[in-house]
Amino acid sequence: MHSEVVASRSADQRDSSRESRNGNSPQLDAVSLAIIQQLQEDGRRPYAAIGKAVGLSEAAVRQRVQKLLDQGVMQIVAVTDPLTVGFRRQAMVGINVEGDVESIADALTDMSEVEYVVMTAGSFDILAEIVCEDDDHLLDVINKRIRSLPGVRSTESFVYLKLKKQTYMWGTR
Amino acid sequence: MHSEVVASRSADQRDSSRESRNGNSPQLDAVSLAIIQQLQEDGRRPYAAIGKAVGLSEAAVRQRVQKLLDQGVMQIVAVTDPLTVGFRRQAMVGINVEGDVESIADALTDMSEVEYVVMTAGSFDILAEIVCEDDDHLLDVINKRIRSLPGVRSTESFVYLKLKKQTYMWGTR
DNA sequence: CGTCACATCTGCGAAATCCGCAAGGTGTCG
DNA sequence: CGACACCTTGCGGATTTCGCAGATGTGACG
Numbered sequence: 001m002h003s004e005v006v007a008s009r010s011a012d013q014r015d016s017s018r019e020s021r022n023g024n025s026p027q028l029d030a031v032s033l034a035i036i037q038q039l040q041e042d043g044r045r046p047y048a049a050i051g052k053a054v055g056l057s058e059a060a061v062r063q064r065v066q067k068l069l070d071q072g073v074m075q076i077v078a079v080t081d082p083l084t085v086g087f088r089r090q091a092m093v094g095i096n097v098e099g100d101v102e103s104i105a106d107a108l109t110d111m112s113e114v115e116y117v118v119m120t121a122g123s124f125d126i127l128a129e130i131v132c133e134d135d136d137h138l139l140d141v142i143n144k145r146i147r148s149l150p151g152v153r154s155t156e157s158f159v160y161l162k163l164k165k166q167t168y169m170w171g172t173r
Numbered sequence: 174m175h176s177e178v179v180a181s182r183s184a185d186q187r188d189s190s191r192e193s194r195n196g197n198s199p200q201l202d203a204v205s206l207a208i209i210q211q212l213q214e215d216g217r218r219p220y221a222a223i224g225k226a227v228g229l230s231e232a233a234v235r236q237r238v239q240k241l242l243d244q245g246v247m248q249i250v251a252v253t254d255p256l257t258v259g260f261r262r263q264a265m266v267g268i269n270v271e272g273d274v275e276s277i278a279d280a281l282t283d284m285s286e287v288e289y290v291v292m293t294a295g296s297f298d299i300l301a302e303i304v305c306e307d308d309d310h311l312l313d314v315i316n317k318r319i320r321s322l323p324g325v326r327s328t329e330s331f332v333y334l335k336l337k338k339q340t341y342m343w344g345t346r
Numbered sequence: 347c348g349t350c351a352c353a354t355c356t357g358c359g360a361a362a363t364c365c366g367c368a369a370g371g372t373g374t375c376g
Numbered sequence: 377c378g379a380c381a382c383c384t385t386g387c388g389g390a391t392t393t394c395g396c397a398g399a400t401g402t403g404a405c406g
């Protein structure tokens with residue numbers, strides 16, 4: 001099923017190849033953008049339907065989608081409200097660091113409870129979102145795992161009370 | 174990638190109705206959770222493959238997925254790195270409110286540049302994530318649109334410098 | 347200028363998947 | 377018991393996916 005061949009990955013664009021991670025964008029053209037929009041509305045929409053919408057053949061759409069996935073420009077995934085999946089405690093943690101900020105960010109990235117890590121300008125060096133099953137779990141992650149990282153000067157936690165909005169419509173405006 | 178397995182999990186799940194008795198609206202059982210996990214790995218995975226992985230028939234998976242989508246428990250969508258789609262400035266904004274917090278949160282929710290709104294405990298009442306095209310746009314949203322909302326006492330912005338991690342694997346642990 | 351290398355699109359069968367439907371089976375609950 | 381919810385198996389037909397061959401376009405280079 002699903003051979004997944006990855007075949008190529010082949011370079012594709014002469015200049016990029018650095019791709020993924022937040023480098024600079026492999027410059028998406030209008031067609032790829034339109035394809036992404038289609039898939040933001042429905043991640044399972046058939047290639048033929050997308051092709052009709054963006055003016056490409058089914059095969060061409062398939063190739064472009066595969067490339068976008070290979071390059072890491074987009075992912076097609078199921079997203080849920082963590083609460084409905086059994087994670088009852090979430091928090092954003094602001095962190096101040098002395099020394100190398102990036103290494104701390106990397107350490108956070110390795111924690112499975114950490115969903116989101118971003119380096120920021122302002123009164124925090126790093127913001128990290130934590131998703132936990134209960135209070136004990138959250139307490140453990142913040143106090144034992146994060147505060148104990150060498151270089152973490154201080155942390156401030158914002159426990160989530162109510163999630164009001166969460167969209168994935170970048171580019172669909 | 175994903176060379177693996179599927180390994181059936183065989184097993185009867187006819188007793189599963191007792192677990193996951195969360196007070197939440199659409200309580201999910203273990204099987205639905207497993208389905209969601211499958212779709213978090215690949216939103217386009219065929220129903221038959223999912224069925225093999227979670228121990229259900231293709232038809233049953235199809236029904237469950239449809240219901241999960243109808244109920245709004247999950248969405249299957251393409252997600253992208255905003256940078257690659259042309260949004261170059263992002264920020265998290267912490268907001269303090271006097272009066273009704275929820276109405277402010279609702280007002281933020283209505284702004285298309287606001288991706289994420291959550292009410293929190295701690296030194297901010299609300300955290301909102303803003304996605305903009307450039308600095309001017311960001312400045313405009315924060316200063317003109319957010320700070321001018323009646324009831325907003327103060328705001329503090331954290332401009333994103335580097336996104337290190339962003340996952341959608343809730344439940345996949 | 348010719349042409350090689352490569353990326354991309356199109357067309358087209360073959361295989362696989364999706365999807366609705368029907369005919370049970372089983373467990374819960376009032 | 378009967379209603380109900382949910383799963384299973386099985387089945388075709390419509391649709392989609394997938395690989396591949398062929399056509400086209402473009403940049404690099406001798």
